[in-house]
């Protein structure tokens with residue numbers, strides 16, 4: 001077994017393997033990204049809009065243009081409303097039924113439910129309030145119909161007509177100066193097989209990473225074997241701690257002498273290799289000064305070093 005391991009060039013294999021893994025990883029990210037493209041674009045633009053809107057001096061026309069763009073590009077957007085501090089609708093990107101009213105007022109659905117709101121004009125609609133982060137997770141991952149509705153049903157089990165309820169996700173941005181706010185009203189249309197793509201992508205990534213992990217431990221095992229160190233100890237440490245183990249191993253070797261003839265790691269104090277008897281320090285034939293690995297001339301007297 002050890003004789004086989006000694007013959008393999010793990011360094012080369014690991015480098016080639018990492019390059020191949022990176023290519024596969026980029027491919028996976030591009031593939032999954034393409035499936036979620038419109039969702040990712042929505043999240044990105046949503047962030048931009050809310051960040052800009054929350055600044056002191058925002059440009060309303062600019063904001064409207066951006067809002068129009070994400071409304072057009074995302075199937076999830078039901079409507080995006082800009083309200084003044086009196087809750088009057090000053091802009092609606094989709095001219096939905098909500099824009100038919102002058103004002104858009106939300107009330108807490110029940111005292112017991114913190115996240116659910118209703119608008120008195122639309123009794124059959126419940127708005128679930130989402131923080132920015134929740135909206136991101138819901139947009140990318142949620143199977144809205146099944147999961148959010150189930151959660152909602154669990155919380156309002158005492159209501160008998162919840163099946164007739166339409167559910168929208170609501171997220172908002174507020175400008176503290178003007179009191180104006182933007183309501184992002186969304187429906188989540190899950191990406192077909194989206195969760196499966198993410199699961200398979202993760203499984204492939206974990207698998208690739210595990211192989212790399214084992215390869216690195218094998219490399220250290222092999223190197224320790226060649227260096228007459230305990231391969232099980234160093235291979236084991238690397239198997240548990242990965243790159244940290246490798247770094248400790250390299251530092252350990254750096255702090256010791258390595259026999260130039262047989263490769264054994266030797267204590268700094270050793271003058272002769274305990275494995276092959278070779279004198280560990282080469283010395284200059286003229287002046288006797290110590291010669292280091294890659295020296296071509298003696299550092300003390302300038303004598304050319306003979307092999």
Ligand SMILES: [Zn+2]
Nearest residue numbers: 259262273276
């Ligand atoms: Zn030796």
Ligand SMILES: [Zn+2]
Nearest residue numbers: 284287298301
């Ligand atoms: Zn010399």
